[in-house]
Amino acid sequence: xxxxxxxxxxxxxxxxxxxxxxxxxxxxxxxxxxxxxxxxxxxxxxxxxxxxxxxxxxxxxxxxxxxxxxxxxxxxxxxxxxxxxxxxxxxxxxxxxxxxxxxxxxxxxxxxxxxxxxxxxxxxxxxxxxxxxxxxxxxxxxxxxxxxxxxxxxxxxxxxxxxxxxxxxxxxxxxxxxxxxxxxxxxxxxxxxxxxxxxxxxxxxxxxxxxxxxxxxxxxxxxxxxxxxxxxxxxxxxxxxxxxxxxxxxxxxxxxxxxxxxxxxxxxxxxxxxxxxxxxxxxxxxxxxxxxxxxxxxxxxxxxxxxxxxxxxxxxxxxxxxxxxxx
Amino acid sequence: xxxxxxxxxxxxxxxxxxxxxxxxxxxxxxxxxxxxxxxxxxxxxxxxxxxxxxxxxxxxxxxxxxxxxxxxxxxxxxxxxxxxxxxxxxxxxxxxxxxxxxxxxxxxxxxxxxxxxxxxxxxxxxxxxxxxxxxxxxxxxxxxxxxxxxxxxxxxxxxxxxxxxxxxxxxxxxxxxxxxxxxxxxxxxxxxxxxxxxxxxxxxxxxxxxxxxxxxxxxxxxxxxxxxxxxxxxxxxxxxxxxxxxxxxxxxxxxxxxxxxxxxxxxxxxxxxxxxxxxxxxxxxxxxxxxxxxxxxxxxxxxxxxxxxxxxxxxxxxxxxxxxxxxxxxxxxxxxxxxxxxxxxxxxxxxxxxxxxxxxxxxxxxxxxxxxxxxxxxxxxxxxxxxxxxx
Ligand SMILES: Cc1ncc(C[n+]2csc(CCOP(=O)(O)OP(=O)(O)O)c2C)c(N)n1
Ligand SMILES: [Mg+2]
Numbered sequence: 001x002x003x004x005x006x007x008x009x010x011x012x013x014x015x016x017x018x019x020x021x022x023x024x025x026x027x028x029x030x031x032x033x034x035x036x037x038x039x040x041x042x043x044x045x046x047x048x049x050x051x052x053x054x055x056x057x058x059x060x061x062x063x064x065x066x067x068x069x070x071x072x073x074x075x076x077x078x079x080x081x082x083x084x085x086x087x088x089x090x091x092x093x094x095x096x097x098x099x100x101x102x103x104x105x106x107x108x109x110x111x112x113x114x115x116x117x118x119x120x121x122x123x124x125x126x127x128x129x130x131x132x133x134x135x136x137x138x139x140x141x142x143x144x145x146x147x148x149x150x151x152x153x154x155x156x157x158x159x160x161x162x163x164x165x166x167x168x169x170x171x172x173x174x175x176x177x178x179x180x181x182x183x184x185x186x187x188x189x190x191x192x193x194x195x196x197x198x199x200x201x202x203x204x205x206x207x208x209x210x211x212x213x214x215x216x217x218x219x220x221x222x223x224x225x226x227x228x229x230x231x232x233x234x235x236x237x238x239x240x241x242x243x244x245x246x247x248x249x250x251x252x253x254x255x256x257x258x259x260x261x262x263x264x265x266x267x268x269x270x271x272x273x274x275x276x277x278x279x280x281x282x283x284x285x286x287x288x289x290x291x292x293x294x295x296x297x298x299x300x301x302x303x304x305x306x307x308x309x310x311x312x313x314x315x316x317x318x319x320x321x322x323x324x325x326x327x
Numbered sequence: 328x329x330x331x332x333x334x335x336x337x338x339x340x341x342x343x344x345x346x347x348x349x350x351x352x353x354x355x356x357x358x359x360x361x362x363x364x365x366x367x368x369x370x371x372x373x374x375x376x377x378x379x380x381x382x383x384x385x386x387x388x389x390x391x392x393x394x395x396x397x398x399x400x401x402x403x404x405x406x407x408x409x410x411x412x413x414x415x416x417x418x419x420x421x422x423x424x425x426x427x428x429x430x431x432x433x434x435x436x437x438x439x440x441x442x443x444x445x446x447x448x449x450x451x452x453x454x455x456x457x458x459x460x461x462x463x464x465x466x467x468x469x470x471x472x473x474x475x476x477x478x479x480x481x482x483x484x485x486x487x488x489x490x491x492x493x494x495x496x497x498x499x500x501x502x503x504x505x506x507x508x509x510x511x512x513x514x515x516x517x518x519x520x521x522x523x524x525x526x527x528x529x530x531x532x533x534x535x536x537x538x539x540x541x542x543x544x545x546x547x548x549x550x551x552x553x554x555x556x557x558x559x560x561x562x563x564x565x566x567x568x569x570x571x572x573x574x575x576x577x578x579x580x581x582x583x584x585x586x587x588x589x590x591x592x593x594x595x596x597x598x599x600x601x602x603x604x605x606x607x608x609x610x611x612x613x614x615x616x617x618x619x620x621x622x623x624x625x626x627x628x629x630x631x632x633x634x635x636x637x638x639x640x641x642x643x644x645x646x647x648x649x650x651x652x653x654x655x656x657x658x659x660x661x662x663x664x665x666x667x668x669x670x671x672x673x674x675x676x677x678x679x680x681x682x683x684x685x686x687x688x689x690x691x692x693x694x695x696x697x698x699x700x701x702x703x704x705x706x707x708x709x710x711x712x713x714x715x716x717x718x
Contacts, residue, residue: 037570
């Protein structure tokens with residue numbers, strides 16, 4: 001096991017895959033000469049040269065579409081969005097082209113492409129720079145969506161995403177890039193897409209949380225453990241396809257569920273998970289499912305409002321106690 | 328028919344967006360497009376020769392621009408205010424009074440001040456990107472409301488909801504500071520559309536960076552502006568870099584005025600280190616805009632600071648930076664005023680002290696202004712005050 005930063009794990013995944021397969025290239029704003037706006041691709045230009053690590057103008061619509069075309073014509077692009085907030089100027093390429101061309105062509109063309117970059121909130125960046133995009137992209141049949149919470153999963157899942165024959169949205173986080181964690185040194189470390197991870201076992205309440213929210217879930221589980229409640233923490237890791245089986249299995253054991261998600265609540269991942277749970281495990285539930293999400297508002301700038309906006313550890317902790325009728 | 332439409336704004340006739348009639352192809356008298364065959368027959372070949380006007384530094388004096396001595400002093404003072412405001416903001420960022428991104432305008436002050444002096448502030452409209460402090464102050468927003476916005480306080484121009492990138496002032500007709508590169512340029516064209524539609528005589532200055540030229544939105548907006556003959560000036564604030572990417576590394580054609588040819592728009596190149604050059608260019612093109620002729624200005628300028636607060640600036644040399652700093656717009660203005668005996672050293676010192684105090688007062692104001700109340704998070708999302716939010 002090597003200890004790597006989140007960004008280093010992503011870099012390692014891209015580097016290993018690019019060494020293995022010459023069809024893979026990395027393209028995006030500031031990825032080459034600047035070494036990445038968040039230093040994810042540091043050193044990759046030096047290693048692979050300008051043919052395969054390519055700086056672009058600020059033209060997301062253009063280079064996302066270029067990626068789709070290159071994928072249709074036999075390459076395997078990794079397209080970096082400086083942040084996923086800027087993917088919205090390219091959203092037509094993702095929604096109408098990447099997601100649908102395989103289908104519209106009757107399977108003649110496949111689009112093995114990874115769109116990756118930081119997603120979600122990263123401090124006081126105000127409304128346009130804090131969007132959690134997972135529920136938006138997860139609505140799209142034809143697309144897979146991955147959101148790892150730690151360096152090990154980031155590496156194993158990104159390698160799988162790059163090898164996947166479908167368009168994959170791979171969501172990272174500015175505020176997690178410096179986070180360190182043990183990463184498997186297994187050669188060809190691949191984590192299957194669509195498989196949740198039971199991060200902590202317990203039988204009193206199931207907490208489902210991905211990405212940054214996963215870390216809130218662990219802290220809440222610790223607090224509950226101090227009170228002799230055993231929370232089971234499930235990190236879905238992949239948003240689409242969702243490993244609902246693992247979640248349902250857990251709920252059949254705990255009979256309660258709290259979902260933590262930093263997306264806004266309406267029509268979100270938490271709505272979807274809640275629907276699927278009630279569909280499959282309604283009779284096992286002993287309490288309504290509770291979700292702790294971002295506020296149902298655009299993201300404010302002011303520090304106190306921003307803190308208030310984000311899903312809070314205390315709220316999640318209280319929600320767990322509530323569904324266990326602990327009070 | 329097309330001819331009439333073109334002039335409809337000036338005549339105060341009913342606003343129209345051409346009504347499907349083809350736009351009359353004309354270019355300003357300053358430029359010439361030579362097509363070697365008439366449009367009714369298929370050409371043998373096509374030759375394009377275009378001449379763009381330029382507005383270099385030190386060419387214009389305030390009298391010929393119709394600016395009073397008072398305005399000149401205001402221009403100097405406002406540039407100084409912008410600089411001191413931002414230097415202090417950088418310091419406050421270090422003290423974590425300000426969070427998120429902070430993009431400084433230091434070096435580019437002449438652009439905002441020249442523009443503000445050339446338009447009817449409060450009647451004409453302005454929209455820009457996230458590097459917006461300078462324009463806000465130039466349009467007359469107070470240092471207090473600007474600093475309080477950076478501090479995320481209710482006394483801020485956007486009540487602390489927007490922060491550094493999102494200065495707005497309805498009173499000054501500043502339609503924002505915007506964070507998605509290029510995305511506000513179609514909005515600028517829409518603001519101009521409304522000016523024409525309402526026949527209120529206003530124009531919209533639409534500022535964006537060199538990096539934004541890479542966005543498709545700019546091209547769609549340019550065509551719409553020209554096609555509908557809207558009262559807009561599209562203004563590229565070319566500070567040579569988009570984060571760490573120089574224009575040479577991002578654009579096949581770095582002479583941005585050329586873009587205008589494709590949209591049958593006049594264009595000009597302006598040296599943005601002299602506020603008079605900027606003012607003159609915007610006066611000239613503002614007049615054209617009011618007559619229904621949109622245009623493109625490339626204003627060459629330079630930012631002395633990094634892109635934002637965390638930028639190691641390895642993409643440029645110290646020498647390059649120093650040489651640009653020697654071309655400083657504030658020093659140029661000072662020299663201009665001294666040469667003409669418009670002001671003496673004592674007065675400069677007084678202005679200096681005043682500006683310094685204004686900025687200190689702004690910091691005190693921002694510090695003293697309360698944080699927004701937590702329930703304010705639900706204000707200003709919908710018109711209805713009883714919207715059923717999910718909790
Ligand atoms: C669509 C989009 N892509 C990327 C970014 C990230 N970004 C913010 S500023 C910037 C550079 C813009 O440069 P320029 O337009 O020249 O303006 P300047 O910063 O020089 O004022 C980039 C890439 C963004 N905000 N929006
Ligand atoms: Mg620039």
